[in-house]
Amino acid sequence: MRFNMFRYLVKEGYRSLRKNLFMSAASILVLVCCLLITGCAYLVFENVNHGFEWAYQQNIVVAYSQKGSTSEQNTAIQTAIGGMDNVSEVIFESKEALLERYSAEFGELLDDLKEDNPLQDAFIVRLKDLSLFDATVTAIEAVEGVDSVDYNADLSAMLVKIRDVVLHIGAWIILLLLLVSLFIIANTIKLTVYTRRLEIHIMRSVGATAWFIRFPFMIEGALLGTTAGTLAYGLVFGVYQVVCHYFPKTAMFQLISFADVWFTLLIGFLAGGMVVGLLGSTISTGRYLKEQTE
Amino acid sequence: MIEFRGVHKRYDTGIEALKGVDIKIDAGEFVFIVGASGAGKSTFLKLITREEVANSGEVIVSNFKLSKLKKRQIPYLRRSMGIVFQDFRLIDTMTVYDNVAFAMRVVGASQKDIRKRIPYVLGLVGLQNKSKAYPMELSGGEQQRVGLARALVNNPSMIVADEPTGNIDPDMSYEIMELLTEINRRGTTVIIVTHERDLVKAFQRRVIEIRDGLVVSDTKDEEVASYEI
Numbered sequence: 001m002r003f004n005m006f007r008y009l010v011k012e013g014y015r016s017l018r019k020n021l022f023m024s025a026a027s028i029l030v031l032v033c034c035l036l037i038t039g040c041a042y043l044v045f046e047n048v049n050h051g052f053e054w055a056y057q058q059n060i061v062v063a064y065s066q067k068g069s070t071s072e073q074n075t076a077i078q079t080a081i082g083g084m085d086n087v088s089e090v091i092f093e094s095k096e097a098l099l100e101r102y103s104a105e106f107g108e109l110l111d112d113l114k115e116d117n118p119l120q121d122a123f124i125v126r127l128k129d130l131s132l133f134d135a136t137v138t139a140i141e142a143v144e145g146v147d148s149v150d151y152n153a154d155l156s157a158m159l160v161k162i163r164d165v166v167l168h169i170g171a172w173i174i175l176l177l178l179l180v181s182l183f184i185i186a187n188t189i190k191l192t193v194y195t196r197r198l199e200i201h202i203m204r205s206v207g208a209t210a211w212f213i214r215f216p217f218m219i220e221g222a223l224l225g226t227t228a229g230t231l232a233y234g235l236v237f238g239v240y241q242v243v244c245h246y247f248p249k250t251a252m253f254q255l256i257s258f259a260d261v262w263f264t265l266l267i268g269f270l271a272g273g274m275v276v277g278l279l280g281s282t283i284s285t286g287r288y289l290k291e292q293t294e
Numbered sequence: 295m296i297e298f299r300g301v302h303k304r305y306d307t308g309i310e311a312l313k314g315v316d317i318k319i320d321a322g323e324f325v326f327i328v329g330a331s332g333a334g335k336s337t338f339l340k341l342i343t344r345e346e347v348a349n350s351g352e353v354i355v356s357n358f359k360l361s362k363l364k365k366r367q368i369p370y371l372r373r374s375m376g377i378v379f380q381d382f383r384l385i386d387t388m389t390v391y392d393n394v395a396f397a398m399r400v401v402g403a404s405q406k407d408i409r410k411r412i413p414y415v416l417g418l419v420g421l422q423n424k425s426k427a428y429p430m431e432l433s434g435g436e437q438q439r440v441g442l443a444r445a446l447v448n449n450p451s452m453i454v455a456d457e458p459t460g461n462i463d464p465d466m467s468y469e470i471m472e473l474l475t476e477i478n479r480r481g482t483t484v485i486i487v488t489h490e491r492d493l494v495k496a497f498q499r500r501v502i503e504i505r506d507g508l509v510v511s512d513t514k515d516e517e518v519a520s521y522e523i
Contacts, residue, residue, distance in 0.1 A: 005402050199396075202383055205343070206448065207373035208400035209366070 009212070013219025020192050024220075027188035028228045031181050031276075035232035035269060036239075038177045042268070043240060043261065045170035050256050052163050061127065063140050064120040066147040073145045074121055080143045081125055086136045089126040095119040120147060130160045178276060185224060185280030189217050193288045200288075210289055217281040225277025229269035236265065295321040295452065295483050296342060301351035303337050303507075311337035313507040314351070319485065321451065324478040326494045327487045329504040335487045338504060339456055342485070343377060344368050356451060373401055376445025380457035382437045384429040390416065390440050391425040397444045411447060419443045419473060435466025442473060452483035459490060471497055 017024050065077055074092060082090040093101075098119045103110045113119075127136055133151075141149050193200065203213050240258050247255050296319040303312040311334045319325050329335045340346040341353050344360055353360040356374040363371060384393050391412055398408045416422045419439040429437055438458060445453055453474065459467035471493055478484040488494065494501055503511045 004405055005399075008399055198383060199385055202385070202396065202444075203400045204369075205372060205377045205383075206397040206400055206444070207369040207371075209369045212400055212402075 009215040012216035031228035034181045039236035041173045061125040062150040063123040091124040189281040189284040214285045221277035221281030225273030229273025233269040297354040299352045324484045324499045326501045334507045376450040378455035380460040382441045415443045434462040455486045
């Protein structure tokens with residue numbers, strides 16, 4: 001395609017958008033709403049995920065070495081557990097350090113234990129993926145020199161389940177809203193195609209190719225999509241700033257900063273808007289041209 | 295140039311528009327296709343422009359065998375012809391110049407070629423002074439001249455006109471026919487579908503009559519004076 005023809009087609013797409021300004025504005029508005037909800041769903045999902053990351057950090061497994069283990073044996077245990085694929089961190093805490101920590105909490109009550117410390121050397125283990133919790137615990141229990149393992153299997157199972165549900169709901173909401181957006185764009189372009197049917201008929205009669213006829217509509221769809229994407233991005237930013245301002249900050253949980261997701265959201269909105277626009281217009285014009293040739 | 299060999303066309307509604315039509319039109323001819331409403335004239339044109347496909351038989355246009363023509367080849371077939379419509383089909387929001395230029399743009403002509411060609415074609419149809427006018431500011435005859443200019447602008451080897459004088463007054467009709475005759479004199483094949491007996495008689499050209507989907511007569515130029523539609 002020559003540059004002047006490309007320029008002409010882009011101009012035609014823009015002209016069509018302006019010519020059907022009311023319809024274009026209406027579909028941009030509805031699209032902005034869809035993308036706004038999609039963006040909010042994404043941010044909720046990201047924050048929930050962030051929350052679970054914090055919860056994962058709290059969900060630790062404690063492995064105890066057998067009584068009377070030497071420092072060499074403890075080092076071997078730490079190396080064995082630390083080498084497991086699903087283990088992110090292993091912290092060794094000697095029975096003396098444990099007693100000291102408990103003494104700091106309970107005071108003189110534990111003074112009698114200092115002479116004959118009944119506690120065991122411990123390994124605080126953090127896992128990477130809680131869905132592999134059971135298999136990892138079994139592997140830790142099998143490490144030579146490990147006496148017992150303390151963990152909260154119910155909590156980890158519940159966290160995995162909640163995260164999966166949130167992930168699935170979020171993905172379905174986003175998919176559904178993208179389909180709604182696609183439907184809106186396809187119908188807007190369908191109306192534009194209908195209002196320009198005379199031009200299309202003339203184009204066809206003088207020998208325009210299907211791509212030549214489609215291209216301005218694709219440009220129009222892409223412009224609709226990206227305009228809606230840009231507006232929705234601005235709105236999501238504004239809404240999120242307000243939510244962050246009023247959301248209580250606690251030591252346990254804080255909302256993620258917009259700076260962490262701005263790029264993903266921007267690309268998502270622009271690319272999403274453009275793809276939905278292109279796809280919607282391709283579907284509409286394709287159907288129309290097919291009807292005309294059959 | 296155009297050949298119909300035993301062409302049958304039946305629509306999904308069951309109407310049999312053409313029932314075994316054999317016609318041959320050579321390059322450079324000027325032909326009237328006549329017949330009553332529903333006789334099959336429009337179907338004949340639609341088969342030439344490949345808006346419709348024959349159920350059986352073969353249609354050959356400008357060396358394209360239309361039964362074997364792929365969808366992506368249709369635009370190239372249509373570039374070999376200029377189509378003139380009864381209702382002009384001009385875009386109201388475009389000037390005369392842009393209406394004609396539109397036909398060049400869609401086939402990928404450069405801006406330079408468009409600037410050079412449009413004044414020439416508008417001069418050919420006598421509208422050189424109306425290039426900035428909008429269709430609504432023109433008479434019916436002038437609008438049809440714009441339609442003719444648009445059909446001619448890509449230099450097709452044939453002009454296919456569907457009732458080109460159907461929406462204009464008799465004086466203007468003669469002017470349009472004179473223009474088509476002049477275009478034909480320069481070597482372009484002209485095929486006109488019409489039901490205007492006076493025009494057909496006045497211009498003394500080949501006349502093909504279609505009735506109930508069949509070619510019932512094919513008279514040559516010299517025979518047409520006594521022809522009755």
